[in-house]
Amino acid sequence: MSSSNETAFRLGLYRTMLVIRVVEERLAKSHQRGMIPGACHTYVGQEAVATGVCAHLRDKDAIFSTHRGHGHALAKGMHPRELMAELYGRETGCSRGRGGSMHLFAPEIGMLGTSGIVGPCILQATGAGYSFKLMKQDHVGVAFFGDGAVNNGAFHEGLNMASIWKLPVLFVCENNQFATEVPFESVAGNPSIAARGAAYGMHSVVVDGNDVVAVAAAAEEAAGRARSGGGPTLLECKTYRTRPHSEGMGDFTYRTREDVEHWKALCPIKRFREQLLSEGSASASELDAVEKEVIDLTEAAHQFAEASPYPSPDSATRHVYAPARASALREGSVQSTKPRELTFMKATLEALSEEMARQPEIFVLGEGIGVRGGNFATTSGLFAKYGPERLRDTPICERGFVGLACGAAMSGTRPVVDFMFADFVLDAAGEIINQIAKIQYMSSGRLEMPVLLRGCIGIGHAAATHHSGSYYSMYANFPGLRVVVPSNPRDAKGLLKTALTCGDPVLFLEHRELMGTKGDVPEEEYYIGFGEASVVREGTHVTVVALALMVHKTLAAIELLKAEGISVELIDPRTVAPLDSETILKSVAKTGRLLIVDEAFGPFGVGAEIAARIADSGFDELDAPIRRLNGKPSPTPYSPPLEAAVVPSIEMIVGAIRDLCAE
């Protein structure tokens, strides 16, 4: 760098730190005046870290942060007015009023988001690193987090994955010595954070976090290493926040005024100004001019934000899902000339294989999905074709790799998480529910979340309680998720194809007892849209809604009931979210009777939802109460007679239909 460039660079650092400081102080004032309806965590005292790290980042580099993210957003290039408008809850805010202080999104400049949850940003940056490596881009993923996050599983799982796959990631820990009011020493077995990075075989550096030049230098080296394939770096930046944890909170129960005054004296901005002056890089009047410009900029931003309109209430639920993509090859439009018999599993393998060939951004994460080809042969043969980067065997860290998938989806790839059994992924529930499901909305539709989460569900094979749960009702409860529960090979393939081409996160839940079952699958390519129930059997006396294995059991029951002259219409919703209640209603309008057969638990389940919707929109169609037949609400027992007792049997279905018809 030439010396004039160097001077400009240093003045830039100075200005950025000032922007953060002045904006934060203005926000603190606004908070005090009640202009910020929610929380406000300022970055005062830590400006050198965001400024130093972002100094060497480009727009395409992706940063992720936590609750204390204003400084990161500004340092990455967000205009102060977008930040302020967001905190004031305005339409012009960076998240269009959906987020506030803890949910800042500006994907246009590589600010992929901050989170109100401590930890996930570490996994998301790891996922961005995975995307960049897979797509052979020389961008880096950066996670900013506090000392509080290093005791969280996300830190350990993320650092380990980044290290083993040499991902281009910077883990920037801002050790400000407290997590809210808890001193780091009191919760750290080994108070050296850098040492934890070393434990995962990672370059780890301790930096004076109040020295912007030192931070910038360390970040430059780390970013360079990452871009050139040298893998991740952990930067432990020792710093201190000089305002309370959050505006309005008391500050002196856990630290003293003297402590705070001591650190104020070490203010990174004051320190850098003195340095610039003593080096002769800039004159006092030059620096004063910068300061004046920043104050004016901030004031103008505040005025802009204050004058901005609030978002329209009728936009409140916009952007929960990605815009629908219409496929030309819809199920109905495909006439199969040569239907073949395939197993359920082979049909899904075909779908995955076709889409992987078409979309180089698809990669699969899971345990034993590489060379082995998956516990249920879900990826059989793909490793040989696509190699380890696209068929990634993971450590057993479900939360970690689901969080990684989240960050990957945010940064341009399409992860498929193959978690074998749905039970395992509960360890990642937070990543799915709090992050994956919410990011499209929180980013006001500027990020899509094409994540496929697949695994098997269902009772059978004496699998006992940790290999048999059906969790679709739970997932369907959360806006932002698509939940698919196919019952046959044809549907499974068509639905998986849609899952692999849509912009939404999809839970693709495959019943274990169906994986080996066979059925006709068209040779031609086809897609089955979500929210399109299938009428499996037409009938007139009673409507039965069933999913997955229960579709087959109900079909057997229908055969038995034929002799009694009972005619059953069987509907398979195929997707629980979205749920096609229209088709069910149409059927109930014909039959007047509705039974929902569901292997999963009754309380608060999909049957309850269907019943409520039909009772609401189809009240006058009903000739009898809506009935549900569910699995017993208990953990799944192991012993075969016990296991059988908790699942609806063909006999029970026959009885339930018969009783309902006799009502």
Next chain:
Amino acid sequence: MEEGTFLEWLKQSGDSIKEGEPLFTLESDKAAQEVESTDSGILHIPDNGPRAGTVVKVGAVLGYLLAEGEAPPVEAGEVKPETAPANVRDEVPQNSVAVGVPARFSSEGAATISAPASPRARRAALAGGIDLSAVTPTGSSGRIRERDVLAAQMERDRSGVKWVDVPTSATRRLIAERLERSVSQTVPVTITGRCDATGLVCLRNQLKAVEAVPVPSFNDMIIKITAGALHAHPKITGRWAGSSIQFPEAVHIGFTVETEEDLVVPVLRDVASLRLSDVARRSKELIESARSRRISSSEIRDGCFTVTSLGSFGVDAFTPVIQFPETAILGVGAISREAVSLPDGSIVSREQLTLSLTFDHRAIDGATAARFLQTLRKRLESPTVWLFND
């Protein structure tokens, strides 16, 4: 009452019940009542006993009162909404007493309860014009389902014609009311008798031949002769007033006139004081004003007796309805030539007429009425004497 809606048990299976204790509630005639036990014992409610809302017939077995240590019946059979199966009673153990819907409810008149109906059934009932209280639920829930309504609708459609609503006129409704009152407030009895009308026919032919103005109708002649007969048998005009019978001072006779829309009964006042020609003239006027709807209320008032004729339609005998509050009415049949056997055995062709007399049996005995009818017949057989002797 024949059935009621079972609401709830007031005791539980296994409870020891004393005679007179309330046992269950039953809804009948829009009121719920507690039904008391008429026996003592240990209550046994079978699994398939009635549920809330089940419609149960009088006499249906709902449960059992068992003696100490006595086993409940093996298979009690279902409490069917329609009838209690006969075999249920057969299976009642020796000492036990069936707890059922007591027969004393059966004296309370027809039940109008309707069982609960599904929303779909209610919609179907509305669409099909079916009264839900007349629909029998046949399902296990005791609820009326769509199929029950459709069955009722099919039954109705099969058993009758499709009904088309044509609104009635106010006059028609008045007539209907009057007729209804007549049959509900009198004790009507009808007797018939035949008479020889050859004389009547000859007389009328003669009057026609001499171009009498106007020529009296058979009705006019019969009315005039009836007035005389009523004079001879005043009881026929006596009105039942409970503690007394009221007699009119003058006998006004009504006669039925069919108009385009309905039936009008103009009244000829004090017929005894009128000559046949007056009767003929007056009746002609009244008929005309009745048909042209100009008749005044005073012209249809105060009748003591009515003569009605269906003769022009070839009807012989019928059961006319008393013009309440009158006491009797005479129905005049058709006059037709018939072969008649004379006392000497010869068979001749004569004009014959059948008279039907309906009277309020409360005020008039059968013999009294028969005697009047006999007088009337005799007089009609010698009309000249009774028409022109005053």
